[in-house]
Amino acid sequence: MNFRFLIFDFRSAIRPAGRVARFSKADIRACLRRTLLSVDSRAAGVLCGVMMFGSICNSIFAEDLPEAAPATQPAEEVSTSAGAPPAEATPLDAAAELLGDLGTIEDEVYTIVSPRDDVELRIDGNAVPAAAGLESRIHVWNCPCGKLNASGQFLLLEYEVNDVIAALQKEGVKVAAVAPAFIEDRPRLYIVRFQAEGFADTIVPAIKDSLNQIGPRRLEPLE
Secondary structure, three states, X not given: OOOHHHHHHHHHOEOOOOOEOOOOHHHHHHHHHHHXXXXXXXXHHHHXXXXXXXXXXXXXXXXXXXXXXXXXXXXXXXXXXXXXXXXXXXXXXXXXXHHHHHOEEEOOEEEEEEEOOOOOEEXXXXXXXXXXXXXXXXXXXXXXXXXXXXXXXXXXXXXXXXXXXXXXXXXXXXXEEEEEOOOOEEOOEEEEEEEEEEOHHHHHHHHHHHXXXXXXXXXXXXX
């Protein structure tokens, strides 16, 4: 007896979602007709019984079976009412907080400008105002490596040079150059250039200690 058709038709009597299929009389007659042409009468009888059994089960239990869950669930809408998450603090943010109002931030660079208005400079006997560039200037910004970068130059009187260099080197800051600021100037002024890479806990103290060695701050009591 050929059971291949029986297995095929029996499986087709069960839906993929687990529910028993409902067969009409026309479906049963058509299936029997195809089966009679390919198998003997005993196989046809078994097939007829299977299909009738499936139809009966469907009539009895179909109303009690739960509906199959949809294949896909709609994606939950992402709420944007809360806005974008707060930006993560950067090394520059930490440095700016420690430096306070000594400078300002512009284009993601913290800049300190300290005029030397305490110096009465003369070049060839002529007075030079502080607004003509007599100043120390320091820049601090975020390094792509995740640290801080800093560079700048101090405009110093002769007796301030060694103290500023010592304050910088104490925190590992590199001194790039020491040179006269002018020719035939009185009093003599020098430029100390520096550069640094690190974090706020080393660069900020170096900057503050160096500024404390300049001008009237040298006379102020240490905090």
